[in-house]
Amino acid sequence: MEPFRLIIGPDDNATALQLSARAVILFAFGVLCIRIAGRRTFAQYAPLDIVVALIACSNISRVMTGKAAFFPALSATLVLVILHRLLGHATLHWGLLSWLVKARPIKIIEDGEVDDEALRRAELSREDMLEAIRLEQVENPEDVAAASVEGSGKVSVVPKNTR
Template structure:
């Protein structure tokens, strides 16, 4: 244990360059393990819960890297957070009421070609944001859309009107 303490240096911010490099290697490997535990979705199509966990994990690992927090306790606390995140993800699959509390509900922005301006304002979606999302789905205007929804991950999904028979 004393050898490891020599390798990673003190937790008071006075670690040498070599010790910070050793910390970086350890944190890189630990970070990969933590991401594998948390699951892919944590760092991809993020919900608010996922974003908070990602920010705290990054912050904790950064503080452990620079010696602003004790190395092993910071890693232990970060691991606990990742495990709790994974547990809550599993619980939200079982209990829909918890999923509603932990995740945002999808919001309809356009239904049958009619924009819901109040919903757009409530969620900070401007006209340009909506039109961009429509264009990405090859729809030119809201009238070309059967349904456009602000999803839990912040993306706007679009279901275009079906075109008539050719």
Template sequence: MEDWLHTILGPDQAPASTAHLCARAVVLFLYGLLCMRIAGRRSFSSLSPFDIFIAIIVGSNISRVMTGGVPFIPCLAATMVVVVMHRLMAMATMRSNWLALFVKGRADVLARDGHVDQAMMRRHDVSPEDLAEALRMQGIDDVKKARLVTFERGGKITAIPRSPAS
């Protein structure tokens, strides 16, 4: 089987021809789809810091395989181990609050009832301009019009507007 792979995909750590790189591209495209299916949709949609870290590792490994910088099969196997570990960690964090807190962190309140928590803003490196921009993107033109502003686990700022009566 190894001879067959070398014929189609080219040598592992030597210059590859255009045909070899194109064959690798097809194999790696399908392999990337397999990785996404195993990792689950959540991994590539929410993009928490943990998910971004995994995506960088997978992308880096696949690019090195594409150019022939590393042995083809061992690198794909190692990449699959990372993807499976990510999936198992995601499943474990669904069942364990303390593990989810460790891996994903927690949401923190930046403002409540129009009052900004300056210490929490500094902790997350959120400037007043960043806060104002996030509020505007959600249709709120002043923090005093927000009932709750939260720095979410994935790094996004979300806001709940105050009801018109308050």
């Protein structure tokens, strides 16, 4: 343990070279955590995923700058990432847990009709909704068969068949 401590330095007074060594080690640790957590954690941006990502990044940042003890902070981060992964697997098997943890989609357009109440529930302005459908290459809500605000916050759009 002493040779490793020499490389990373003390938690309260590390040199620039030791902080650089921490950065390299933490980069590798971060990649390992992402691999353990799976691509869902950092790709879909569901609320739970964002919270886990923020906490993990915050912990790693504090370790790199010497504001937190190296091994205890890495242990806590790894526990958090593994817990997140286990929770993700558990939601596949238990519907009630999935319902509690995951956000549900909100249908905002059906057969060209905009549901203003659904827009309010999704906290989406009409201008934001119009932008979202334009990003899917649809100009007007009347040309949309269905559109929903997904659990990740992204708006999915199914255009009407124009043939």
